[in-house]
Amino acid sequence: MSDEQNSVSDLLEDNQYKYGFTTDVESETFAKGLNEDVVRAISKKKNEPEFMLNFRLKAFAKWKTMKEPAWPNVHYPSIDFQNISYYSAPKKKKVLESLDEVDPEVMRTFEKLGIPLDEQKKLANVAVDAVFDSVSVATTHKKKLMEQGIIFCPISEALQDYPELVEEYLGTVVPVGDNYYAALNSAVFTDGSFVYIPPDTISPMEISTYFRINTEETGQFERTLIICAENSYVSYLEGCTAPQFDTNQLHAAVVELVTMDNAEIKYSTVQNWYAGDKETGKGGIYNFVTKRGKCAGDNSKISWTQVETGSAITWKYPSCILQGDNSSGEFYSVALTNGHMQADTGTKMIHIGKNTRSSIISKGISADHSSNSYRGQVRIGKNATNARNYSQCDSMLVGDKSSAHTFPYIETANSSVQVEHEAATSKISEDQLFYFESRGVSRENAIEAVISGFCKDVFKQLPMEFAVEAQKLLTLKLEDSVG
Amino acid sequence: MLEIKDLHAGVDGTEIVKGISLSVNKGEVHAIMGPNGSGKSTLAKILSGHPAYEATSGEIIFDGKNLLEMDAEERSLAGVFMGFQYPVEVPGVNNAEFLRMAHNARRVKAGEEEVDPLDFDELLSEKMKMLGMEKKYKERNLNDGFSGGEKKKNEILQMAILEPKLSLLDETDSGLDIDALRIVSEGVNKLRSENNALILITHYQRLLDYIKPDFVHVLSQGKIVKSGDKALAIELESQGYDWVTTAD
Numbered sequence: 001m002s003d004e005q006n007s008v009s010d011l012l013e014d015n016q017y018k019y020g021f022t023t024d025v026e027s028e029t030f031a032k033g034l035n036e037d038v039v040r041a042i043s044k045k046k047n048e049p050e051f052m053l054n055f056r057l058k059a060f061a062k063w064k065t066m067k068e069p070a071w072p073n074v075h076y077p078s079i080d081f082q083n084i085s086y087y088s089a090p091k092k093k094k095v096l097e098s099l100d101e102v103d104p105e106v107m108r109t110f111e112k113l114g115i116p117l118d119e120q121k122k123l124a125n126v127a128v129d130a131v132f133d134s135v136s137v138a139t140t141h142k143k144k145l146m147e148q149g150i151i152f153c154p155i156s157e158a159l160q161d162y163p164e165l166v167e168e169y170l171g172t173v174v175p176v177g178d179n180y181y182a183a184l185n186s187a188v189f190t191d192g193s194f195v196y197i198p199p200d201t202i203s204p205m206e207i208s209t210y211f212r213i214n215t216e217e218t219g220q221f222e223r224t225l226i227i228c229a230e231n232s233y234v235s236y237l238e239g240c241t242a243p244q245f246d247t248n249q250l251h252a253a254v255v256e257l258v259t260m261d262n263a264e265i266k267y268s269t270v271q272n273w274y275a276g277d278k279e280t281g282k283g284g285i286y287n288f289v290t291k292r293g294k295c296a297g298d299n300s301k302i303s304w305t306q307v308e309t310g311s312a313i314t315w316k317y318p319s320c321i322l323q324g325d326n327s328s329g330e331f332y333s334v335a336l337t338n339g340h341m342q343a344d345t346g347t348k349m350i351h352i353g354k355n356t357r358s359s360i361i362s363k364g365i366s367a368d369h370s371s372n373s374y375r376g377q378v379r380i381g382k383n384a385t386n387a388r389n390y391s392q393c394d395s396m397l398v399g400d401k402s403s404a405h406t407f408p409y410i411e412t413a414n415s416s417v418q419v420e421h422e423a424a425t426s427k428i429s430e431d432q433l434f435y436f437e438s439r440g441v442s443r444e445n446a447i448e449a450v451i452s453g454f455c456k457d458v459f460k461q462l463p464m465e466f467a468v469e470a471q472k473l474l475t476l477k478l479e480d481s482v483g
Numbered sequence: 484m485l486e487i488k489d490l491h492a493g494v495d496g497t498e499i500v501k502g503i504s505l506s507v508n509k510g511e512v513h514a515i516m517g518p519n520g521s522g523k524s525t526l527a528k529i530l531s532g533h534p535a536y537e538a539t540s541g542e543i544i545f546d547g548k549n550l551l552e553m554d555a556e557e558r559s560l561a562g563v564f565m566g567f568q569y570p571v572e573v574p575g576v577n578n579a580e581f582l583r584m585a586h587n588a589r590r591v592k593a594g595e596e597e598v599d600p601l602d603f604d605e606l607l608s609e610k611m612k613m614l615g616m617e618k619k620y621k622e623r624n625l626n627d628g629f630s631g632g633e634k635k636k637n638e639i640l641q642m643a644i645l646e647p648k649l650s651l652l653d654e655t656d657s658g659l660d661i662d663a664l665r666i667v668s669e670g671v672n673k674l675r676s677e678n679n680a681l682i683l684i685t686h687y688q689r690l691l692d693y694i695k696p697d698f699v700h701v702l703s704q705g706k707i708v709k710s711g712d713k714a715l716a717i718e719l720e721s722q723g724y725d726w727v728t729t730a731d
């Protein structure tokens with residue numbers, strides 16, 4: 001990726017939330033509220049095949065019987081699901097043939113975000129799908145990918161063009177009734193990305209999606225489905241931003257990954273949703289996300305890397321079901337909380353096949369009044385002979401008003417397994433920063449050095465430019481908090 | 484080079500330094516001695532710009548600049564170096580990388596290009612050799628798990644890399660074994676020139692055998708109660724502090 005190509009981003013020159021702008025586009029937004037008619041209307045609006053409507057209705061019926069989970073270590077006033085609009089799309093009259101037809105205001109928004117969609121920048125080696133509120137507005141590099149049989153398009157389009165593929169895999173990793181937010185997503189999702197890598201194919205470029213919530217009081221429910229067939233590989237990047245509003249907005253995404261024999265998916269996220277006012281905690285995104293991958297094939301691998309720096313509340317556990325023999329799952333996470341943010345994040349590694357391996361590296365950084373919890377589960381089934389897990393969960397506290405918590409759960413039903421868990425807590429202190437300064441090193445560079453040292457094992461999993469940006473993002477967020 | 488005029492300073496509203504005046508010229512070595520708790524480290528921290536310590540009155544002029552108006556980073560870049568009595572540990576930050584950051588901050592300030600890790604390694608190896616430091620300290624994290632003596636050596640290594648105009652070494656000798664004291668002292672002597680100056684805070688005459696001071700000051704209860712030449716240090720060694728601190 002080149003510089004302009006990015007992302008998370010060079011726009012971050014000051015400590016304000018730089019993405020806090022809204023875009024004035026005419027949009028078509030459903031009235032607030034949720035009932036079966038709304039679910040039907042979404043499906044109709046998108047001209048979906050029948051199986052999709054049934055999927056949604058089943059999910060909605062489930063959701064109605066479920067309760068919001070109370071176990072996460074986060075606190076917020078209960079959400080009024082009737083006070084949210086479940087569909088908001090930039091108004092368009094016809095199907096767009098090229099990017100030139102996208103509303104220039106929408107294009108400008110993505111420019112401000114540093115996401116290049118226009119043709120000239122297409123030379124850079126990243127394919128981008130941009131989701132604006134609920135609707136995918138542009139997917140680049142489609143043709144080039146198609147030459148190798150790789151499908152990369154909005155999921156709404158996949159439902160039109162490849163309905164049988166979607167039907168075969170959707171909901172197979174995260175069932176409609178998996179959890180409260182996943183059920184809600186399954187009922188009302190409006191768009192997201194779809195990727196299919198055919199057998200024996202190494203994706204020639206990184207595939208990337210940017211999500212942005214623009215309209216006040218809309219929820220964003222995207223759905224991502226990535227299928228990587230035998231002997232194939234793809235690296236997928238996800239970036240998220242939102243404007244600043246006083247009211248909290250709900251983001252409840254579902255991501256499903258499937259790998260066949262010898263296939264590998266590497267999924268990286270840099271999440272910087274608006275976190276709410278730093279002093280009062282007002283506003284901000286509620287980020288309730290279900291991400292799960294299934295290593296269906298033998299020797300397959302799924303690797304999650306996340307850098308979580310935003311959202312008022314994060315509730316997220318990218319997980320791996322290690323079904324194929326010799327399959328492996330990895331989870332690398334940096335979660336930063338500051339201001340009044342609350343994060344309860346971690347992973348689940350479910351070992352089913354023989355010789356399955358998982359490793360978990362989690363780095364939590366908490367500053368100001370924030371609360372940061374790691375919650376991880378390692379479950380080893382009775383047939384998972386010789387399964388192994390290694391977990392390392394480190395916390396760093398900045399200042400003395402923040403808190404860090406670690407909740408590891410380990411269950412093993414097979415005696416041949418090896419499970420290792422390490423945890424450590426450290427502090428970034430004023431004396432450390434003074435030490436750097438007394439050597440002529442700026443405070444900013446000092447924080448960056450300490451943080452990148454702490455996060456090294458995670459950052460090295462990210463594509464280079466993403467790592468650099470992620471590091472800058474963390475440094476900027478912490479500058480005011482150390483002391 | 485350095486002119487301290489009637490400096491009063493302290494921490495959290497408690498006055499610790501109670502009217503110190505001191506003038507240091509290029510090429511000079513000053514030693515500051517004095518009982519525990521007399522304010523030596525506090526004076527050093529004030530000079531280096533520690534944010535927790537506050538000067539309430541008086542002046543510090545360094546190279547014609549008002550030091551008290553500069554923050555720690557600016558003071559360092561202007562050529563003031565402090566060798567800490569208790570250097571902090573910074574886990575996760577590689578020692579060599581830290582030294583390179585500090586070195587590059589100097590270079591950027593001077594309008595020069597930053598050096599890359601390879602070129603820096605040459606400079607670093609040379610300085611480490613001079614101080615008899617093993618290569619492994621490049622790989623270690625900054626002071627992390629270093630022994631007392633290793634931390635002190637690492638401070639002098641930083642001084643060697645940064646080549647400051649004025650160095651304040653706060654009890655660099657304590658913690659060093661006999662051989663290390665000699666090697667480090669020789670290293671410090673090599674770094675001396677007509678253009679720089681040294682303030683040594685120490686409890687022991689033996690450091691001053693290696694690095695010969697031009698002036699020796701005795702600090703007691705936040706004031707310089709006696710100044711003299713090297714002979715004063717020898718006298719203190721045999722007689723203790725009572726005769727100077729209770730003189731009035």
Ligand SMILES: Nc1ncnc2c1ncn2[C@@H]1O[C@H](COP(=O)(O)OP(=O)(O)OP(=O)(O)O)[C@@H](O)[C@H]1O
Pocket residue numbers: 494499517518519520521522523524525526535568
């Ligand atoms: N941050 C602080 N908070 C409270 N008191 C302090 C602080 N820093 C220094 N002092 C007090 O100020 C006095 C002088 O301390 P300082 O460290 O300057 O002494 P020193 O001359 O360097 O002693 P030593 O020879 O033991 O190193 C001591 O009584 C010490 O307890």
Ligand SMILES: [Mg+2]
Pocket residue numbers: 523524525568653654
């Ligand atoms: Mg002291």
